[in-house]
Every structure is written in C-alpha cells, then in structure tokens.
Amino acid sequence: MKNLGLLGVAAALMLGTTQFAYADAIKLESGKESKMILLPKFLGILVFDQANEGAQEAHAELANPGKLEFLGPTPENSVAGQIEIMTTAATQKQGAVLLSNNAGDQIAPAAKAAMDAGTKVVTWDSPIPSGEGESVFVAQVDFGSIGIVMADMAHSILGGAGEMAVLSATPDAANQNAWIEAMKQALATDAKYKDIKLVDVVYGDDQAEVSYNRALALVDKYPDLKLIMSPTTVGIQAAAKAMQDEGLCEKTKVSGLGLPSEMVSYTMNGCAPEFALWDFRDLGYLTYYTAYGLASGQLTGEIGETFTAGRMGDYTIEADPGRANAKRILMGPFTVYTKDNVEAAAK
Amino acid sequence: MKKRLLSWEGLLLAAFATIFAFNAISLPQFLTIPNQINMFQLSIEKVIVVLVMAFVIINAEIDLSVGSMMGLSACAFGWLFQQGVDPVVAIGLCLLIGVLGGAVNGLFVAWVGLPSLVVTLAALIGFRGLARVLVEDRGITDFPDWFDALGQQGLIGPMTFAMISFFTLLVVAWIILEKSAFGRHTYVIGSNRDVAEFAGINTKRHKLIIFVATGLVSAFAGLLYAARVGAVRGDVANGFELDIITIVLLGGASIFGGSGTLVSTGLAILIVLNLRNGMALHNVTGHIQTGVIGFLLIASVLVPRLDLLRRITKKSKGQE
Numbered sequence: 001m002k003n004l005g006l007l008g009v010a011a012a013l014m015l016g017t018t019q020f021a022y023a024d025a026i027k028l029e030s031g032k033e034s035k036m037i038l039l040p041k042f043l044g045i046l047v048f049d050q051a052n053e054g055a056q057e058a059h060a061e062l063a064n065p066g067k068l069e070f071l072g073p074t075p076e077n078s079v080a081g082q083i084e085i086m087t088t089a090a091t092q093k094q095g096a097v098l099l100s101n102n103a104g105d106q107i108a109p110a111a112k113a114a115m116d117a118g119t120k121v122v123t124w125d126s127p128i129p130s131g132e133g134e135s136v137f138v139a140q141v142d143f144g145s146i147g148i149v150m151a152d153m154a155h156s157i158l159g160g161a162g163e164m165a166v167l168s169a170t171p172d173a174a175n176q177n178a179w180i181e182a183m184k185q186a187l188a189t190d191a192k193y194k195d196i197k198l199v200d201v202v203y204g205d206d207q208a209e210v211s212y213n214r215a216l217a218l219v220d221k222y223p224d225l226k227l228i229m230s231p232t233t234v235g236i237q238a239a240a241k242a243m244q245d246e247g248l249c250e251k252t253k254v255s256g257l258g259l260p261s262e263m264v265s266y267t268m269n270g271c272a273p274e275f276a277l278w279d280f281r282d283l284g285y286l287t288y289y290t291a292y293g294l295a296s297g298q299l300t301g302e303i304g305e306t307f308t309a310g311r312m313g314d315y316t317i318e319a320d321p322g323r324a325n326a327k328r329i330l331m332g333p334f335t336v337y338t339k340d341n342v343e344a345a346a347k
Numbered sequence: 348m349k350k351r352l353l354s355w356e357g358l359l360l361a362a363f364a365t366i367f368a369f370n371a372i373s374l375p376q377f378l379t380i381p382n383q384i385n386m387f388q389l390s391i392e393k394v395i396v397v398l399v400m401a402f403v404i405i406n407a408e409i410d411l412s413v414g415s416m417m418g419l420s421a422c423a424f425g426w427l428f429q430q431g432v433d434p435v436v437a438i439g440l441c442l443l444i445g446v447l448g449g450a451v452n453g454l455f456v457a458w459v460g461l462p463s464l465v466v467t468l469a470a471l472i473g474f475r476g477l478a479r480v481l482v483e484d485r486g487i488t489d490f491p492d493w494f495d496a497l498g499q500q501g502l503i504g505p506m507t508f509a510m511i512s513f514f515t516l517l518v519v520a521w522i523i524l525e526k527s528a529f530g531r532h533t534y535v536i537g538s539n540r541d542v543a544e545f546a547g548i549n550t551k552r553h554k555l556i557i558f559v560a561t562g563l564v565s566a567f568a569g570l571l572y573a574a575r576v577g578a579v580r581g582d583v584a585n586g587f588e589l590d591i592i593t594i595v596l597l598g599g600a601s602i603f604g605g606s607g608t609l610v611s612t613g614l615a616i617l618i619v620l621n622l623r624n625g626m627a628l629h630n631v632t633g634h635i636q637t638g639v640i641g642f643l644l645i646a647s648v649l650v651p652r653l654d655l656l657r658r659i660t661k662k663s664k665g666q667e
Binding site: 082085171 | 388
C-alpha cells in the first residue's frame with residue numbers, strides 16, 4: 001500500500017515534468033502598446049545603464065509603440081525617490097515598472113497600489129523581500145549559487161586558509177544580504193572552507209569614496225587580512241583601487257562581483273585575480289520581455305508558464321525558493337573572470 | 348520689513364500659481380483627487396516637521412536632528428512591536444522618546460549655551476546611531492493592519508490621517524505664531540536675544556519648549572512614515588532634515604532668525620510639492636529634480652537681497 005502510494009506520487013511527478021517539458025513556450029506577439037519605466041536603485045551606476053541598454057534592445061525588438069523610460073532617484077534620495085516614482089507610475093497608468101528594489105519592504109504599499117491600478121511590477125537584480133506588490137522577480141542567478149561561487153573564489157585566492165572580510169553595498173540591499181548569507185552558509189557547511197575565517201562585514205553604501213575608505217579601514221583593523229570580498233561592482237572596484245594605491249596588493253587581494261571593463265587592470269596586475277558576474281544587458285533584456293508579456297496580457301504570471309525571450313531562449317516562471325509566496329524567473333548562469341578571459345570580456 | 352515680507356508672499360503666490368497652472372494644463376492626471384492625495388502623501392511627514400522647523404528658525408536656531416529623530420521613532424516602534432509590546436503603548440513610548448530627545452537638544456542649547464548647529468548635529472548622529480542599533484541591518488514589517496491602514500488609507504473621504512494632522516497642525520501653528528504671546532516672543536528672541544532678556548522674557552524656557560515640540564512632532568512624523576510605508580529600517584528618513592530646512596528657507600524665513608511667516612511657509616510647501624509632482628509626472632529624473640529645488644533655494648535667498656544689491660550699485664555709481 002505504502003509503495004503504491006509512493007508510485008502514485010512518482011507517476012504524478014513524472015506526469016508533471018513531462019507536461020512542463022512538452023508545454024509550448026509562449027511566443028510573445030510584438031507591437032502591443034504599453035508604457036513602461038525601468039527603475040534602477042539609483043542613477044549613475046554602469047550596470048544599471050547596461051540593464052537599460054538590454055531593455056531598450058528588447059523594447060525595439062518587440063516594436064512596442066509605448067515609451068520605455070529609464071528613470072531613477074539620486075543615491076541620497078534612493079528610498080523616497082523609488083517610492084515616489086512607483087506611486088507616480090500608477091497615476092500615469094504605466095503598463096509596467098521594472099524595479100531593482102533598494103527600499104526593502106517600504107516600497108510594498110506603493111507597489112501594491114500600482115498593481116491595483118493595473119501597473120505590473122517586475123523586479124530584477126533586487127526583489128521586494130516580502131514579495132508583496134510584485135508580479136515576478138527576474139533573478140540574475142540562483143542566490144544560493146552566488147554564495148558558493150564567492151566561497152570558491154575565496155578558497156582559490158587564499159589557498160584554502162586565511163582571514164577575509166566582506167565589503168558590501170548598503171546594509172539594506174536584499175540581494176547582497178542574501179548572497180552574503182549564502183556564502184556564510186557555504187563556508188560553515190563545507191569542510192574544505194574550514195580554515196577560511198570571515199572576520200567582518202562592512203558597508204560602503206555603493207559609493208566609491210565610502211567603499212574605498214571602508215576597504216582601507218578593514219586593512220588597518222585586521223593586520224592579517226588576506227582578502228576583501230565585495231559582492232557589488234562599486235565596492236570591488238573601490239577596494240581594488242585602494243589596495244593598489246596603498247601598495248597592499250601583495251598582502252590583501254580583492255574579489256567579488258565586478259564588471260570586466262572596470263576590473264581588467266586590477267586582474268592583470270594581480271590585485272583582483274578572480275571575480276564573477278552575470279551580464280546586466282541580458283538581465284535588462286529578459287526583464288523587459290517578462291514585463292512586456294505581463295503588461296500586454298500575453299502572460300498571466302502563473303507558476304509553470306513558459307515563454308520565449310527573444311535571443312535568450314525559453315524561460316519558466318517558478319516559485320522562488322528564497323522567498324515564500326513569491327515567484328521568480330531564473331536567468332543564470334554567470335562567468336568567473338581571471339587573467340585568461342577578462343581582457344576579451346572587457347572590450 | 349512688513350512690506351518686504353508681503354511682497355515675498357506675493358512672489359511665492361505667483362510662483363505657486365504658475366507651477367500649478369503649468370501642471371494643470373500639461374498633465375491630464377494632475378488635478379485628479381488620487382494624484383493630489385499622492386502629492387501630499389509622498390512628502391507628508393516632511394511638511395509636518397516643516398511647521399515646527401519654522402519656529403526653530405524664526406527663533407534663530409536650527410535643528411538638524413529632525414530626520415534622525417523621525418528614524419529613531421520609527422525604528423523604536425518597529426523594535427518595540429517586535430518585542431511584543433502593544434502597538435498603542437509603543438506609539439506612546441515613541442512620542443516620549445521625541446519629547447526626551449527634544450529636551451536634551453533644548454537643555455544643551457538654552458542652558459549650556461552651545462550653538463544649536465553643534466548640539467543638533469551631534470543629535471543627528473546620535474539618534475541615527477540608536478535607530479541603527481535597535482533594528483540592526485534588518486527591515487521590520489508586518490505591523491497590525493489598523494496601523495498600516497492609518498498611514499495608507501483615507502480617514503475622512505480620501506484624506507488620510509497624516510494629511511488631516513498636517514492641516515490641523517498648520518492652523519494651530521499659525522494661531523500660536525501670529526496670535527499668541529508665545530509667537531511674539533519667538534520673533535523677539537529670534538531678532539535679538541539680549542533685548543528679549545531685558546524685556547523679561549524667559550528665553551531659556553522658550554527655547555526648550557520649541558526644541559521639545561520639534562522632537563515630539565518629529566517622532567510623530569516618524570510614526571506616520573512607518574505606517575505609510577508599512578516597514579522600517581535603520582535608514583528611515585535619512586537626510587530629510589535638508590529638505591525640511593530648504594522648504595522653511597524657501598518660505599522666506601531668515602536663517603539669522605526674527606523673520607518668516609507661516610503663510611509663506613505654507614506657500615513654499617505647496618510650491619515644492621507641486622513642482623516635485625509635476626516633474627515626476629513629466630518623467631524628470633532625480634538628479635534634475637534635486638538641481639531644480641537647489642536653484643529655487645538659491646533664488647529664494649538672493650531675490651530678497653536684490654534691492655540691497657541695487658542700492659549698493661547705485662551708491663557706487665553716485666560716487667563716480
């Protein structure tokens with residue numbers, strides 16, 4: 001009897017998977033009109049500009065007669081500014097807001113109001129933690145796997161043993177916090193990392209000067225620090241520059257998530273021998289396809305729905321393993337850059 | 348003096364009318380009730396604190412700690428709520444924190460005699476630090492429904508509790524400043540503290556009351572913010588003090604004290620809100636918005652000095 005039950009479950013599971021595998025990917029019809037806003041955490045950061053390029057590319061491909069605006073707040077006014085833009089988008093009857101959230105759950109009421117007014121909210125890069133007021137999150141990579149990649153890079157740079165510290169963005173960035181947590185878990189659970197000691201987590205607020213100073217403060221505070229791990233493109237570049245300026249590159253290495261074009265010189269001179277990233281253009285492109293599908297009513301946003309995102313291929317909406325009651329689309333994978341491939345990628 | 352202020356009010360009124368008309372003509376959504384509500388709601392906590400900041404500045408002081416006090420009050424509420432304290436009790440405790448924080452500022456300024464710039468700068472850092480200690484790097488959310496509803500939904504028609512509070516406080520502040528002895532003393536002390544002392548005004552007590560009121564209203568505004576966004580973090584209301592002071596100065600209050608009215612402060616509030624709303628609906632990005640408000644502030648400081656400038660140039664010409 002017990003076995004029969006199990007068989008039944010297994011059969012149902014198989015049926016389920018076969019159904020997924022054979023479900024036709026929805027081909028989005030182009031030319032539907034929908035105004036949209038691409039809302040980054042704030043303006044003036046290269047990766048957000050790249051995401052915008054990707055979104056504009058998709059916008060042109062799908063021949064949406066509506067306008068795609070790239071609108072963001074200033075870094076000092078990020079939270080209030082994002083809430084303001086979200087609220088205004090509902091008033092403007094925008095079809096969709098493509099949000100890289102920097103406001104934590106504070107944006108949830110505004111996002112919910114926008115959804116009630118018929119504006120779809122698709123998050124990318126950084127989701128709304130509670131998932132409230134969000135149609136779906138386009139995740140760049142699986143958050144857990146980022147933690148393992150960072151732990152692996154640390155392992156390789158440190159030769160398996162030594163002190164490291166994390167230089168993150170803002171203390172409230174949902175994405176960075178999740179990755180740091182995932183890295184801590186990887187470090188704690190796998191025996192091969194047992195001699196790597198994480199001594200501190202500090203925040204450079206995603207501002208170059210603050211991050212630079214925090215990096216130097218870390219070196220002062222921990223004389224045996226061998227590695228600064230920075231899961232943000234602003235932080236990793238500032239830390240690498242700080243180590244280079246102070247001639248500390250032999251002693252303290254830098255790693256994390258960085259842009260090849262910004263990191264190439266530090267990788268070649270050995271200050272940042274390894275770092276990783278995904279393509280933000282692709283992220284913007286995929287997010288736009290998702291938002292367009294939802295705003296034009298061609299996608300419902302239900303779990304299991306599969307659609308074709310232009311040149312990037314097919315993607316499926318799934319339950320977000322990191323957030324209860326939230327949905328995601330997983331883009332993945334990402335690239336680890338070293339001396340061997342960074343120059344080609346920087347061009 | 349009176350004439351200059353009157354003409355300043357006229358100028359503000361003209362500026363407001365221009366911006367309002369431009370918005371109304373160029374934006375079909377502008378005059379809808381939901382948009383007007385949103386326009387106030389998005390900045391409601393700031394403009395509530397503007398009302399008390401006007402008293403502080405007319406009294407020839409400054410309070411840089413208001414944004415941090417808003418943050419501290421919001422975070423304290425989040426923390427207390429998480430510890431299982433009854434939300435109503437938590438609200439009371441947060442308002443008490445506002446009173447105490449304001450009293451510390453007031454005591455150091457009035458009795459110890461330190462400049463308010465220094466005292467409240469220290470408080471800005473101290474209150475923010477406390478807020479961050481309380482909630483660490485977390486966000487706290489899932490407040491009771493009635494609390495969130497109070498911040499987000501209309502209480503009387505579409506008017507939210509925060510908006511009703513603002514308009515009530517505006518009237519109360521106007522009566523106190525324009526019609527009461529306390530208001531007159533605020534101007535006298537702001538113009539010349541020594542004269543006020545000779546006239547027998549208890550300037551220390553007066554300043555203490557103003558700082559306590561500012562702390563209390565800031566704490567109240569912080570709670571309104573927590574209710575409106577339904578979540579708190581350590582950076583709540585970070586940097587709000589600058590926007591608040593900007594609006595008061597735009598309203599024509601002199602940073603050296605002794606002048607300013609609540610009518611022109613009210614007009615300055617309307618100008619900034621309408622300008623921001625219009626720019627947002629026209630999809631103007633954050634950097635340009637900040638630039639426009641900055642330009643407005645410079646103009647508001649310069650324009651009243653124009654006649655002075657003219658007199659100086661005339662004099663130098665006469666000497667030639």
